[in-house]
Amino acid sequence: MSATTSLRRGIALSGAAVVLAVGAGLTISAAGADAATNTSLAGTWSVVVVEHSQGGPFTRTGTFTYYQDGTGTVQTSGGFTGDLNWQQSGGSISFTFEHNLPGSGLAYGTESGTISGTTFTSTGTIDTFNSNGDETDSFEGDFTGTLQ
């Protein structure tokens, strides 16, 4: 083996090693960035809702499922069920929901917030109505969601 050939082999191997290292670095960086910032709201989330209603803060739990087509379903503690629709742009989310209340009343809420990884938070307004259509309360609702 000549000295020239040995030098060329050394340069080639070193170049390949550098490319492999850079490529691996880029791959890890890209995967990490995706996991941290690009999580979709589509999925099933355990939610905790803090309702700042007239009687003081009240905490309710529930399960919100966000379907890929922008629709979804709502289940809250107390056995109330309903539907939702949602939108997402990057890390910003918004959703509107309704669910039944005792005596054919309903709750209607609009929320907006942010999502990162397996957590979202949002704030908005929840209005409740009785079976006569009369508004019985209107209060701020703060959501924290954890991906199931």
Add this chain to the structure above:
Amino acid sequence: MRHAMRGLLALVCAIALSLTFSSANARSAPVSNAMTTPTGTGCTPGQIFGNPGFETGQASPWTTTAGVINGNGSGETARTGSYFAWLDGYGTTHTDTLSQQVSIPTSCHAILFFWLHVDTQETTTVTAYDTLTVTANSTTLGTYSNLNANTGYVEKAFDLSSMAGQTVTITFTGTEDNIYATSFVIDDTALQLI
């Protein structure tokens, strides 16, 4: 020369491998939750009333009796914008109607919203002489009267989800007796699909 070619081959393979991994992660990571989530109900959400706040200044696509659509300066004031629907307020035997037909898709939940202001010359606190009835087809959703007189607008809401898959006519009917006017003023309606 052969060693140089082998080095070049290693370089190309490394780049290809790197690009493959990067590309795979870029495609799959953002939709990882969605992959296990059902497609959805198929409902296209949104508000489906035409001219919901009467801001065209015309009735269409609402069907009304004469003189129902009014603007600010006419004796009542819109909750938002410049126009509203004003039923009754004559102080004589009179009936006004306001209605619109919509189709509620099978896949959707639906909620009827509207804002109502009532003022009256009636002085009773026990007798409903003048009434406003809200119906969806033949189903009565709510009834209001001179007893519901208030200084501002209040919001009303009804769940119409049981009517999904049907064509529904929402009708407001104001009925006034022969003396003492009661005005039923409606603004900012919405039939929200969820």
